[in-house]
Amino acid sequence: MRAAPSEPSRRSHDREILALAVPAFGALVAEPLFLMADSAIVGHLGTPQLAGVGVASAALTTATGVFVFLAYATTAAVARRIGAGDRRGAVQQGVDGLWLALGLAVPVVLLTLLLAPWAAGVLGASPTAAPYAVTYLRISSLGIPAMLLVLAATGVLRGLQDTRTPLVVAVAGFTANIGLNAGLVYGAGLGVAGSAWGTVLAQTGMAAVYLVVVVRGARRERASLRPDPAGIRAGARAGGPLLVRTVSLRAVLMIATAVAARLGDDQVAAHQITMTLFSFLAFALDAIAIAGQAIIGRYLGASDAPGARAATRRMVEWGLGSGVVLGLLVVLARPLYVPLFTPDPVVQGQLHTALLLLALSQPVAGLVFVLDGVLMGAGDGPYLARAALATLAVFAPVAVAVPATGTGLAGLWWAMNLFMLVRAVFLVARARGGRWLVTGAVRS
Structure with missing residues (x-):
C-alpha cells in the first residue's frame, strides 16, 4: 500500500468513519x-x-x-x-x-x-x-x-x-x-x-x-x-454473489450449532451464550464495515483510487483497534456478565475456554469485517462469494470432526477461529492487490 496518510487526512477519515459508523x-x-x-x-x-x-x-x-x-x-x-x-x-x-x-x-x-x-x-x-x-x-x-x-x-x-x-x-x-x-x-x-x-x-x-x-x-x-426492468436486473446481478456469500456464512453458523448439539447439554448451553456474545460483537464491528461500504463506494465513484486505499488503511486500523478493545472486554468483564447468562457452575466452566477463544479472535474479526465492507463497497461481490465458499469448505470438515476428536467446545471454537483466520487470508490477499479498485459511476 502507499505511504500513510498525513495527520489531517487521518483526522478527516476518522470524522467520516465515526459519523457513519456510530x-x-x-x-x-x-x-x-x-x-x-x-x-x-x-x-x-x-x-x-x-x-x-x-x-x-x-x-x-x-x-x-x-x-x-x-x-x-x-x-x-x-x-x-x-x-x-x-x-x-x-x-x-x-x-x-x-x-x-x-x-x-x-x-x-x-x-x-x-x-x-x-x-x-x-x-x-x-x-x-x-x-x-x-x-x-x-x-x-x-x-x-x-x-x-x-x-x-x-x-x-x-x-x-x-x-x-x-x-x-x-x-x-x-x-x-x-x-x-x-x-x-x-x-x-x-x-x-x-x-x-x-x-x-x-x-x-x-x-x-x-x-x-x-x-x-x-x-x-x-x-x-x-x-425499470434493466435497473432491477442490474441490482439482482450485483446482489446474486452477495447472496451466495451470506448463505455460505450462515451455513458456518448452522454447522457450528449442529456440532455443539452433539457435545452435550452443558456444552450446548455454553456455546449458545458464546454465540450470543459473538453476534453482539459482530454488530459493533459491522458498523465500521457499513461505513466502509459507503465511503469506498463514493471514492471509487469519484475515480479516486488513492483515496480509497487511504480510507481502507485507516478503517483497517479502526477495525484492528476495536477488535483488541472488544477482546479485552470479553475477558475482563466475564465476572460481570457470565452470571447474568447462567448460574450453573458446569456451564460457567465450559464458558471459560470458549470466551477466551472468542476474545482471541476479535482483532482478526475486526480486520475481516472492515475488509468485507470495503470490498462490498467496491462492488467486488463475485470474489466475496468465492472466498466465502472456500472458507466454508475449509471450516466444515474441521468442525464436523470435533466430536470425534474429543476436544469438545474448545475444539469447536478453535474451528470458529480458523474460520475467521481463513476469511482474513482471503480478504487481505484481495485488498493488497488492485483488482478491486474499479473506478467510475458504475462497476463494469
Missing part, C-alpha cells in the same frame, strides 16, 4: 431488539408460547436474513453514483433496489405461509409449541415485504452517506413495537397472534417512513418512480 451501530443493535421484545412479552404467556415464538423467530430470521444483500448491494451502487456527482442516478438506483425488494418479497411470503408447519417441525418445535410457532410465523410473513423494503431503503440512505435516518427509524420502530405488542397481547387478549401483528405493524410503519423519504428524494432529483 449511528449505524445504533440501528444494527435496534434490529434484534424487535425479537427480544417479542420474547420478553410472550414469555409471560407461558413456556409453550415462548418456545413457539423462539422457533418462528429463527425461521423468520433465516428467511429474511439471506436478503441482506438488498442493503449491501444498494449501498455500493448508490455511493458510486454519489461519488461521480450523479445524485439523480444514485436515487434512481435506490428506487430500482426497492422494486427488487418487492419482487423478491412476494414468493418469500407465499412460501412462508405454505411451509410454516414444515419449518416448525424441522426446527424442533414440540407438539405443544408448534401451533404457536405456525401462528406467529404465518402472521409475521405478512411483514416480510416491509422488512425487505427496509433493507433496500437502508442501503439507499447509507449510499447517500446518511446513517442517522436509519437510526431514528429503527429506534422509533422498536418503541412502537413494544407498545403495540403489549397492547395487542394483553390489552386485546390476542396472545401470540397479537405479538406477531404488533411486529408486522411496526415494520410496516418503518417501511412507510422510508418510502416517504426515498420518494421525496426521487421527486427532488426528478428520478422516475416506475420500475
Whole structure:
C-alpha cells in the first residue's frame, strides 16, 4: 500500500468513519431488539408460547436474513453514483433496489405461509409449541415485504452517506413495537397472534417512513418512480454473489450449532451464550464495515483510487483497534456478565475456554469485517462469494470432526477461529492487490 496518510487526512477519515459508523451501530443493535421484545412479552404467556415464538423467530430470521444483500448491494451502487456527482442516478438506483425488494418479497411470503408447519417441525418445535410457532410465523410473513423494503431503503440512505435516518427509524420502530405488542397481547387478549401483528405493524410503519423519504428524494432529483426492468436486473446481478456469500456464512453458523448439539447439554448451553456474545460483537464491528461500504463506494465513484486505499488503511486500523478493545472486554468483564447468562457452575466452566477463544479472535474479526465492507463497497461481490465458499469448505470438515476428536467446545471454537483466520487470508490477499479498485459511476 502507499505511504500513510498525513495527520489531517487521518483526522478527516476518522470524522467520516465515526459519523457513519456510530449511528449505524445504533440501528444494527435496534434490529434484534424487535425479537427480544417479542420474547420478553410472550414469555409471560407461558413456556409453550415462548418456545413457539423462539422457533418462528429463527425461521423468520433465516428467511429474511439471506436478503441482506438488498442493503449491501444498494449501498455500493448508490455511493458510486454519489461519488461521480450523479445524485439523480444514485436515487434512481435506490428506487430500482426497492422494486427488487418487492419482487423478491412476494414468493418469500407465499412460501412462508405454505411451509410454516414444515419449518416448525424441522426446527424442533414440540407438539405443544408448534401451533404457536405456525401462528406467529404465518402472521409475521405478512411483514416480510416491509422488512425487505427496509433493507433496500437502508442501503439507499447509507449510499447517500446518511446513517442517522436509519437510526431514528429503527429506534422509533422498536418503541412502537413494544407498545403495540403489549397492547395487542394483553390489552386485546390476542396472545401470540397479537405479538406477531404488533411486529408486522411496526415494520410496516418503518417501511412507510422510508418510502416517504426515498420518494421525496426521487421527486427532488426528478428520478422516475416506475420500475425499470434493466435497473432491477442490474441490482439482482450485483446482489446474486452477495447472496451466495451470506448463505455460505450462515451455513458456518448452522454447522457450528449442529456440532455443539452433539457435545452435550452443558456444552450446548455454553456455546449458545458464546454465540450470543459473538453476534453482539459482530454488530459493533459491522458498523465500521457499513461505513466502509459507503465511503469506498463514493471514492471509487469519484475515480479516486488513492483515496480509497487511504480510507481502507485507516478503517483497517479502526477495525484492528476495536477488535483488541472488544477482546479485552470479553475477558475482563466475564465476572460481570457470565452470571447474568447462567448460574450453573458446569456451564460457567465450559464458558471459560470458549470466551477466551472468542476474545482471541476479535482483532482478526475486526480486520475481516472492515475488509468485507470495503470490498462490498467496491462492488467486488463475485470474489466475496468465492472466498466465502472456500472458507466454508475449509471450516466444515474441521468442525464436523470435533466430536470425534474429543476436544469438545474448545475444539469447536478453535474451528470458529480458523474460520475467521481463513476469511482474513482471503480478504487481505484481495485488498493488497488492485483488482478491486474499479473506478467510475458504475462497476463494469
